[in-house]
Amino acid sequence: xxxxxxxxxxxxxxxxxxxxxxxxxxxxxxxxxxxxxxxxxxxxxxxxxxxxxxxxxxxxxxxxxxxxxxxxxxxxxxxxxxxxxxxxxxxxxxxxxxxxxxxxxxxxxxxxxxxxxxxxxxxxxxxxxxxxxxxxxxxxxxxxxxxxxxxxxxxx
Amino acid sequence: xxxxxxxxxxxxxxxxxxxxxxxxxxxxxxxxxxxxxxxxxxxxxxxxxxxxxxxxxxxxxxxxxxxxxxxxxxxxxxxxxxxxxxxxxxxxxxxxxxxxxxxxxxxxxxxxxxxxxxxxxxxxxxxxxxxxxxxxxxxxxxxxxxxxxxxxxxxxxxxxxxxxxxxxxxxxxxxxxxxxxxxxxxxxxxxxxxxxxxxxxxxxxxxxxxxxxxxxxxxxxxxxxxxxxxxxxxxxxxxxxxxxxxxxxxxxxxxxxxxxxxxxxxxxxx
Amino acid sequence: xxxxxxxxxxxxxxxxxxxxxxxxxxxxxxxxxxxxxxxxxxxxxxxxxxxxxxxxxxxxxxxxxxxxxxxxxxxxxxxxxxxxxxxxxxxxxxxxxxxxxxxxxxxxxxxxxxxxxxxxxxxxxxxxxxxxxxxxxxxxxxxxxxxxxxxxxxxxxxxxxxxxxxxxxxxxxxxxxxxxxxxxxxxxxxxxxxxxxxxxxxxxxxxxxxxxxxxxxxxxxxxxxxxxxxxxxxxxxxxxxxxxxxxxxxxxxxxxxxxxxxx
Numbered sequence: 001x002x003x004x005x006x007x008x009x010x011x012x013x014x015x016x017x018x019x020x021x022x023x024x025x026x027x028x029x030x031x032x033x034x035x036x037x038x039x040x041x042x043x044x045x046x047x048x049x050x051x052x053x054x055x056x057x058x059x060x061x062x063x064x065x066x067x068x069x070x071x072x073x074x075x076x077x078x079x080x081x082x083x084x085x086x087x088x089x090x091x092x093x094x095x096x097x098x099x100x101x102x103x104x105x106x107x108x109x110x111x112x113x114x115x116x117x118x119x120x121x122x123x124x125x126x127x128x129x130x131x132x133x134x135x136x137x138x139x140x141x142x143x144x145x146x147x148x149x150x151x152x153x154x155x156x
Numbered sequence: 157x158x159x160x161x162x163x164x165x166x167x168x169x170x171x172x173x174x175x176x177x178x179x180x181x182x183x184x185x186x187x188x189x190x191x192x193x194x195x196x197x198x199x200x201x202x203x204x205x206x207x208x209x210x211x212x213x214x215x216x217x218x219x220x221x222x223x224x225x226x227x228x229x230x231x232x233x234x235x236x237x238x239x240x241x242x243x244x245x246x247x248x249x250x251x252x253x254x255x256x257x258x259x260x261x262x263x264x265x266x267x268x269x270x271x272x273x274x275x276x277x278x279x280x281x282x283x284x285x286x287x288x289x290x291x292x293x294x295x296x297x298x299x300x301x302x303x304x305x306x307x308x309x310x311x312x313x314x315x316x317x318x319x320x321x322x323x324x325x326x327x328x329x330x331x332x333x334x335x336x337x338x339x340x341x342x343x344x345x346x347x348x349x350x351x352x353x354x355x356x357x358x359x360x361x362x363x364x365x366x367x368x369x370x371x372x373x374x375x376x377x378x379x380x381x382x383x384x385x386x387x388x389x390x391x392x393x394x395x396x397x398x399x400x401x402x403x404x405x406x407x408x409x410x411x412x413x414x415x416x417x418x419x420x421x422x423x424x425x426x
Numbered sequence: 427x428x429x430x431x432x433x434x435x436x437x438x439x440x441x442x443x444x445x446x447x448x449x450x451x452x453x454x455x456x457x458x459x460x461x462x463x464x465x466x467x468x469x470x471x472x473x474x475x476x477x478x479x480x481x482x483x484x485x486x487x488x489x490x491x492x493x494x495x496x497x498x499x500x501x502x503x504x505x506x507x508x509x510x511x512x513x514x515x516x517x518x519x520x521x522x523x524x525x526x527x528x529x530x531x532x533x534x535x536x537x538x539x540x541x542x543x544x545x546x547x548x549x550x551x552x553x554x555x556x557x558x559x560x561x562x563x564x565x566x567x568x569x570x571x572x573x574x575x576x577x578x579x580x581x582x583x584x585x586x587x588x589x590x591x592x593x594x595x596x597x598x599x600x601x602x603x604x605x606x607x608x609x610x611x612x613x614x615x616x617x618x619x620x621x622x623x624x625x626x627x628x629x630x631x632x633x634x635x636x637x638x639x640x641x642x643x644x645x646x647x648x649x650x651x652x653x654x655x656x657x658x659x660x661x662x663x664x665x666x667x668x669x670x671x672x673x674x675x676x677x678x679x680x681x682x683x684x685x686x687x688x689x
Contacts (some may be wrong), residue, residue: 003470006473006474007473008478009477009481010473010476010477010480010481012481013476013477013480013481013484013582013585014476016484016585016589017480017584017585017586017589018585018590020585020589020591020592020593021585021588021627021631023592024524024588024591024592024595024627024630025627028520028524028592028595028617028618028621028627029524029618029621029622029626029627030619030621030623030625032627055622055625057619065481072451076662078450095520108620110682127452143513170629210562212561212562213560236564236566237564239561239562239564240563240564244561244563246555246558246559247555248554248555249559250554250555250556250559251553251556252551252556252560253550253554253556263563263565264563264565267563267564278582309559336458402522425630
């Protein structure tokens with residue numbers, strides 16, 4: 001077989017293979033959207049994080065602005081400490097409200113940031129003071145039943 | 157070189173596959189510039205002997221010296237350096253099936269020399285011309301007849317002008333014309349190149365016509381030796397059987413077995 | 427009693443033989459790596475083998491990838507729409523392909539298409555004394571014949587697996603979006619939000635690389651170790667395909683359990 005033709009075919013093959021890898025990385029995977037080149041870390045303490053996982057998205061107004069970096073348990077306060085890495089392009093006021101939300105009824109959980117009105121901004125390493133834990137379905141149901149039970153006799 | 161008379165010197169050579177002895181105490185002295193035949197029945201260890209000379213096998217006892225150096229004590233690089241000075245013709249040619257005739261013959265030159273492509277082309281065509289196949293340079297090995305394939309392999313074996321050329325059964329499966337052609341080529345090339353040739357074969361008549369000296373082997377030993385004239389005149393029963401192709405003699409027709417009568421009766425007798 | 431001891435010693439013999447062979451294979455692998463340097467200096471040899479094992483496997487890989495994607499699209503839609511989450515079809519197709527099916531099925535196809543032909547080629551070169559002839563010409567068959575075929579396979583395999591996955595995702599898209607009518611935006615955006623580059627795609631590439639090493643090594647070893655007869659070569663080819671398939675599936679289990687632990 002002609003050497004030039006062989007090189008040409010192998011060249012095509014390798015180019016096509018790399019194109020397939022790029023397609024997987026950019027179009028199928030999240031390399032294009034989710035790689036925040038520069039981030040800064042914030043911390044938030046939650047009573048209960050539900051099913052939140054490392055690398056879950058952090059969203060503000062529905063836009064992904066960062067990712068959950070680390071989750072650990074604080075043995076002093078018995079709280080979950082979640083480190084979130086926020087894209088360096090975005091800054092949030094001191095009184096930003098962090099809550100653990102669920103996308104859809106059964107979807108994955110993410111951290112939502114609701115912006116407050118403070119003039120001062122959160123700096124790297126700061127702790128978000130105001131948080132709201134994940135909604136745990138069992139607790140919700142028992143609360144509902146409890147309130148029904150306590151409401152009950154008054155009506156009569 | 158200390159021993160200018162002989163190119164290959166084999167002394168007290170023993171070789172066993174696992175526990176089975178193949179060669180037992182071989183001594184040979186192969187002088188430079190001669191064509192030597194090693195003969196014997198099938199499976200008497202002739203091909204093993206060639207492999208020992210080429211350094212592909214290591215002797216159990218004894219040693220093989222080529223050009224004054226013990227082959228079995230060489231390292232990988234030394235051995236490869238020696239093999240560049242050896243050519244070997246395999247039984248069925250062993251041409252590389254994915255290359256044309258030209259590329260097959262040019263292969264050793266391309267691997268071991270830094271000659272320009274034009275010079276390689278000239279040498280290759282010269283070698284092919286020496287075996288009479290210059291016109292077949294573009295063919296693939298699959299398109300060659302057995303005799304032609306062997307001539308191409310011969311051209312490849314002499315591409316680097318070797319000191320020593322080894323032939324493993326060069327005459328097997330050839331028609332009488334090709335047989336004569338190969339025989340003449342072996343002799344002519346040896347003399348033209350000033351090389352030494354060792355030929356392993358069982359084709360007695362073709363060999364007697366071209367060689368200088370013959371060793372007969374049987375059961376892993378050298379049983380007879382001599383020049384072609386001595387061999388023809390030999391009274392040795394083994395040589396006689398071989399030269400005149402008698403079915404029975406010192407080399408028995410029957411594979412060792414218990415007496416036939418006993419075996420036939422065997423079942424009933426128990 | 428004697429039958430029992432015979433059986434036990436027979437078993438011991440088989441085990442001994444297998445272990446000796448494994449040791450031989452390990453030594454072979456080391457030699458292969460040692461002589462790889464020589465073959466890299468003559469890279470055109472490896473390019474030739476990429477052509478034979480990679481380019482010539484393209485057709486079967488692309489067509490199979492497309493069909494696997496089509497089937498995943500149909501089956502996935504069938505199941506997902508019962509739970510009203512047909513939008514997640516893209517996720518299902520992409521995750522099953524990049525994590526498992528892409529590397530595994532591509533490697534199985536590669537073993538039977540390219541691995542078997544490498545074994546046959548080396549086995550026949552051995553049977554016709556071409557390897558011995560090369561060695562006698564002071565050319566190391568390990569560097570000249572074995573190493574280029576090994577590296578050709580190792581380089582081709584991840585590329586083929588990536589193409590298989592890409593083709594499969596395209597097949598899923600074709601069935602899901604074009605024929606069934608799943609929402610185009612949801613298909614891609616859900617896929618992108620759940621397929622992680624490092625976790626899923628890079629791990630898939632690592633898997634296909636490991637499979638490439640395993641299949642290529644098995645193929646060249648079986649060829650080099652084959653009995654130099656027609657029957658021996660044909661048995662070596664069978665062993666290549668069977669051993670490769672087992673190795674791929676076993677390695678897949680091991681790799682998966684390391685990669686996706688705790689997810």
